Amino acid sequence: MILDILEYPDPRLRTIAKPVSEVTDDIRTLIDDMFETMYDAPGIGLAATQVNVHKQIIVMDLSEDKSEPRVFINPEVEVLDGDLEDMQEGCLSVPGFYEDVRRIEHCMIRAMDRDGTAFEIEARGLLAVCIQHEMDHLNGKLFVDYLSTLKRNRIRKKLEKQHKQSA
Numbered sequence: 001m002i003l004d005i006l007e008y009p010d011p012r013l014r015t016i017a018k019p020v021s022e023v024t025d026d027i028r029t030l031i032d033d034m035f036e037t038m039y040d041a042p043g044i045g046l047a048a049t050q051v052n053v054h055k056q057i058i059v060m061d062l063s064e065d066k067s068e069p070r071v072f073i074n075p076e077v078e079v080l081d082g083d084l085e086d087m088q089e090g091c092l093s094v095p096g097f098y099e100d101v102r103r104i105e106h107c108m109i110r111a112m113d114r115d116g117t118a119f120e121i122e123a124r125g126l127l128a129v130c131i132q133h134e135m136d137h138l139n140g141k142l143f144v145d146y147l148s149t150l151k152r153n154r155i156r157k158k159l160e161k162q163h164k165q166s167a
Helices: 025-040 125-138 149-166
Strands: 045-047 057-060 070-091 094-112 118-124
Touching: 025 045, 025 057, 045 125, 057 125, 070 125, 094 125, 094 149, 118 125
Parallel strands: none
Antiparallel strands: 045 057, 057 070, 070 094, 094 118
């Protein structure tokens, strides 16, 4: 099922997600719906917060052919070195805008998969950036928060105008 993606500046995007206490069939159905929504958008990552479900769940697929679906439940990041990298980011909740954001280039992620099994992976480059971007969503933060007030306000006004025109 395709879910509705909240768009900036919707205040529900600022909600802090709660940890998942148990991976149930309902959680797995939500994960399947999040993948369908992300692939349909199209995007490479989606946090549950973006579909108005405030649980710590992220889905991601960085492959060209949708062959590497990844699920992160209750993700935690440990910085492995402090090198920062600027990378252009976009967001399904901020459609049509791309800006450079500086993030940690190398990190370790600990999480559970769709079966509730704990795992950890080391991430660099796009994977490291994407997981940090999606984890920000779980903490009520958006990539526009890294931009200047001027840029952030310009994006907010353009999206508000688009929302009024499509209403």
